[in-house]
Amino acid sequence: MANRGERGMPGNPSRDDILAYIREHGGRVSVSDIARHFSIKGKDRSALRVLLREAQAEGKLAPGGRRKFTAPGTVPAVTVLEITGTDADGELMARPVQWPAEQPVPPIYVAPLRGQPHALATGERILARLAPDEDGGYDATVMRRLGAPPAEIIGVFAREKGRGIIRPTDRRAKYDYGVEARHDKGAEPGDLVRARVLAERRGELRMAVVVERVGHVDSPGAIGLIAIHSNDIPVAFPDAALDEAAAVRPPGIEGREDLREVPLVTIDDEDARDFDDAVYAVLDDASDNKDGYRLIVAIADVAWYVRERGALDRAARQRGNSVYLPDRVVPMLPEALSNDLCSLRPREDRAVLACHMRIDARGELLEWRFSRALMKSAARLTYRIVQRARDGDASALPDGFDPQIVGNLYAAYAALDAARRRRGTLELDLAEHKVTIENGKVTAIGERVRLDSHRLIEEFMITANVAAAEALEAKRAPCMYRVHPPPDGAKLEALRGFLETFGLSLPRGQVTRAAQFADILARAGEGASGDVIHESILRSQSQALYSPRNLGHFGLALRRYAHFTSPIRRYADLMVHRSLIGAWQLGPGGTGRDAGDGFDEAGEHISATERKAQSAEREAMDRYLALYLSERTGARMKGRITGVTRFGLFVRLKGLGADGLVPMGLLGRERFRHDERRHCLEGQSSGIVFSMGDEVEVEIREADAVTGGLVLAITRHHPLERPGLRTARRAPPPRRKPKKRGKRG
Numbered sequence: 001m002a003n004r005g006e007r008g009m010p011g012n013p014s015r016d017d018i019l020a021y022i023r024e025h026g027g028r029v030s031v032s033d034i035a036r037h038f039s040i041k042g043k044d045r046s047a048l049r050v051l052l053r054e055a056q057a058e059g060k061l062a063p064g065g066r067r068k069f070t071a072p073g074t075v076p077a078v079t080v081l082e083i084t085g086t087d088a089d090g091e092l093m094a095r096p097v098q099w100p101a102e103q104p105v106p107p108i109y110v111a112p113l114r115g116q117p118h119a120l121a122t123g124e125r126i127l128a129r130l131a132p133d134e135d136g137g138y139d140a141t142v143m144r145r146l147g148a149p150p151a152e153i154i155g156v157f158a159r160e161k162g163r164g165i166i167r168p169t170d171r172r173a174k175y176d177y178g179v180e181a182r183h184d185k186g187a188e189p190g191d192l193v194r195a196r197v198l199a200e201r202r203g204e205l206r207m208a209v210v211v212e213r214v215g216h217v218d219s220p221g222a223i224g225l226i227a228i229h230s231n232d233i234p235v236a237f238p239d240a241a242l243d244e245a246a247a248v249r250p251p252g253i254e255g256r257e258d259l260r261e262v263p264l265v266t267i268d269d270e271d272a273r274d275f276d277d278a279v280y281a282v283l284d285d286a287s288d289n290k291d292g293y294r295l296i297v298a299i300a301d302v303a304w305y306v307r308e309r310g311a312l313d314r315a316a317r318q319r320g321n322s323v324y325l326p327d328r329v330v331p332m333l334p335e336a337l338s339n340d341l342c343s344l345r346p347r348e349d350r351a352v353l354a355c356h357m358r359i360d361a362r363g364e365l366l367e368w369r370f371s372r373a374l375m376k377s378a379a380r381l382t383y384r385i386v387q388r389a390r391d392g393d394a395s396a397l398p399d400g401f402d403p404q405i406v407g408n409l410y411a412a413y414a415a416l417d418a419a420r421r422r423r424g425t426l427e428l429d430l431a432e433h434k435v436t437i438e439n440g441k442v443t444a445i446g447e448r449v450r451l452d453s454h455r456l457i458e459e460f461m462i463t464a465n466v467a468a469a470e471a472l473e474a475k476r477a478p479c480m481y482r483v484h485p486p487p488d489g490a491k492l493e494a495l496r497g498f499l500e501t502f503g504l505s506l507p508r509g510q511v512t513r514a515a516q517f518a519d520i521l522a523r524a525g526e527g528a529s530g531d532v533i534h535e536s537i538l539r540s541q542s543q544a545l546y547s548p549r550n551l552g553h554f555g556l557a558l559r560r561y562a563h564f565t566s567p568i569r570r571y572a573d574l575m576v577h578r579s580l581i582g583a584w585q586l587g588p589g590g591t592g593r594d595a596g597d598g599f600d601e602a603g604e605h606i607s608a609t610e611r612k613a614q615s616a617e618r619e620a621m622d623r624y625l626a627l628y629l630s631e632r633t634g635a636r637m638k639g640r641i642t643g644v645t646r647f648g649l650f651v652r653l654k655g656l657g658a659d660g661l662v663p664m665g666l667l668g669r670e671r672f673r674h675d676e677r678r679h680c681l682e683g684q685s686s687g688i689v690f691s692m693g694d695e696v697e698v699e700i701r702e703a704d705a706v707t708g709g710l711v712l713a714i715t716r717h718h719p720l721e722r723p724g725l726r727t728a729r730r731a732p733p734p735r736r737k738p739k740k741r742g743k744r745g
Helices: 017-025 031-038 045-056 224-228 239-247 312-318 335-341 385-392 403-423 452-474 488-502 513-526 526-540 570-581 594-629
Strands: 062-065 068-070 078-086 094-095 108-110 125-132 139-149 150-160 162-170 177-178 190-203 205-216 257-259 263-267 276-285 295-302 323-325 329-330 349-358 365-376 379-382 435-437 441-447 480-485 546-549 634-645 648-654 659-663 670-677 680-683 688-691 693-703 709-718
Touching: 017 031, 017 045, 031 045, 045 094, 068 205, 078 108, 078 139, 108 125, 108 312, 150 177, 150 205, 162 205, 177 190, 190 224, 205 295, 224 323, 224 594, 239 312, 239 335, 239 403, 257 349, 263 385, 263 452, 276 403, 276 452, 276 648, 312 570, 312 594, 323 594, 335 379, 349 403, 349 452, 365 452, 379 385, 379 688, 385 403, 403 452, 435 594, 441 594, 452 570, 488 526, 513 526, 526 634, 546 594, 570 594, 634 659, 634 688, 648 693, 648 709, 659 693
Parallel strands: 108 139, 177 205, 257 365, 263 379, 659 709
Antiparallel strands: 062 068, 078 094, 078 125, 094 108, 125 139, 150 162, 150 190, 162 177, 190 205, 263 276, 276 295, 295 349, 323 329, 349 365, 435 441, 480 546, 634 648, 634 693, 648 659, 670 680, 680 688, 693 709
C-alpha cells in the first residue's frame, strides 16, 4: 500500500484517498466497500484495517455503526434529525441529533411533507434519508416522524467540568441536558429540578432552564414528587376552586329521601381517609321474589357541591381522577370535600345519591331506582373486621352493632357471585403489594391479602354501575360508559402460541368470550404455571377506557357498564351522577340531554388522565422498590421470568413484586435467539432456553431509586415444565463420527 500521506491508485490507496471516497459517498462506508472500490485483496485487507484504525484514532475518521466508518463533517445517509427552523428564504432546516461538538454543522434542507395534515415544527424529530448537494450541504427526505422532544424534564442536577448538568429521572431518556449558570436557579448537586428544554445546544448537549428546585434527591417524599412532576400531574388547586370549596354548604332533608334510620355501613381499608360509598342489604319481603334481596348502594352526592363550569368543576375535570402513590394522595377534589363533606362518616348526616336495587335468588338484577337522599352511616367498618365477623368472630364488630347486617351483606353477595360465575367473567387476581414508608424510606413490603369482603364490595359496586347505565339508557340520556373492548386479533394469536407451550388451546373461528379465558385459567390451576398464564392473559387484554358509545365490557361480560360509585376520585362518575340527576329530575346539579355533545372529548381526556395516574403510581412503586433494594446490592433472591425481549429478560422478585432487567450481556458470551411466539431466548451454541415463567435465582447488580431501574444477573435457572414445549427444546448437536484414516503404503 502507498505511504499514508500520499495519493495512491486503485489497489494502493492512501488515507487521503479513503477520506475522499467516504466524503464522495456521503456517509457510512464499510471496509468491504473500500476494499471493493480500490481492488484490495488478500493480505492487503489487514493493512487497510490498520490504516483505518489509525485514522480513527487521529480523529480523521469516525465510527458509523455496524463496522462502518464516516469522515468527520459528513452525515450518515439515514439518520435522526431535529428541525431547527427556517432559513432566510423560508426553507426548513435541520441538524443531526448526534453531532460532534467540535465539528461545524453542515446545512441540511428538509423537503416539504406531502399528504401530511400537520407541518413539521421546530424541535420535532424525524428519521430522514440524506443526499449531499453541490454546495457542501444535504437534502433530507422524511422517512418517518418521531415526534418532539419533551418540553419539560425533571432530573437530578450535577456539575461536570464547571458546567451544570441535568440527568433525567426518566429511565427512557437517553441524553443529559446542559444548564448555564444564569439558568440554574441556585440548584446544588443532588437537587431534583424541573426544567424547561430550550431549542439551543452547546456542542452535543441540549440546553435547559431550571424553573423549579423540587428538593434533594435523598429527602423524604422525593420519589413521590418525581412521579408527580414526571407525569405532569397538577397538585395545587387554584384559589378560586379552594374558595368555592370553602363556601359550599350541605343540603337539608327537603327534597331528599330520608335514609338516616337505614343501617348503611362503609367498608374500606384500615388506612382509608375518605369513605364515599355505603352499602345495605335485606331479604326482599315481596312474595314474587322468594330468597331475593333488596340492596342500597349510597354514594356521596358530589354533584350537589361541584356544579358544572364552576372553578371546582374545571379543576376536577383537568385532573380527571385522584392519584394514589405509596406516600401520598393527589386528590381530584380539595380536602374540604373529599375528606369532609363527601366522606360518609359514622353518625353524621351526609348527602348521597342512592341506588336502590332488587335482585333475585340467582343474583339477577330485577329493578332499580335512584334517589337523592340523606343518610347517617351506622359504622365505619374495614375489610378485615367484616371478614372476621363473617368467619364467626362477632366481637370484631363495634359495640352494639347487629351482626345480622353483615350476614345479609354476605348472603346478597353470594347471589351476585353466583350470577358473575354464570356470566363467565375474566378474573385475574394477580398479587398486589403494599409499601410501608416512614420518613421517605421503605420499612416494609408486603403482599395485599384479598378477602371475600373485598369481593363483596366489588360486586355491590358493579351491580350499581350496571343499574346506572340502564337508568340512563331508559331515558336516552348521555352516559359515560366504562368500556373494555375484546383483545385484538394479533394479541390473541400471540397468546395462542404461548398457551400451546403449556398444552392449552384457545379456540379459533368463533367470537372470543371472557368465559373462554376463565376456562383456561381453571385448567391451568394454581402454582407456577397458573401464575404465568394469568400474566400472559392479562397482557393480551385491551385497555379499558371511557366513551359515550356503549362497546360493552369484555372482562366483566356485561353488555352495558358505567362508573357511578366514586365521584370524589373519578370525573367520569361525576358526569354519570349529573346525567342521572337531570334525566330523572332529582333536583339541582344535573345536566340535560344536550350535555352529551361534549362527552366524546371528555371521554378521551379522562381516559388520558387515568393513564397518567397509572403511570405515576407504577413509577413511584418502582422507585420505592429500587430504593429498598439499593441497600441490598449483591444479595441473591428468588424470582420468575415475566418478560422476554430481544435485549434481555424481565424478572419479578418473589414476595416483593419488583421487576428487574437481566440484560443480554449478563446471560453469557453466546448469542441468543429471541423466539417471540414461545416467549423465550434460546442459546445458539448451548441450546439453553430461558422462557417466560421459569423460576430463577438472581443477584442484584444495580438498583437506582432515581430512575426506578433494577439490573439483575441470573445465578440459578429452573425451567418451568411445559408439556407442549418438550419437542421444541433444542437437542444437543449430534456427535461426529471419526474420519477413517487410509492405510500407509
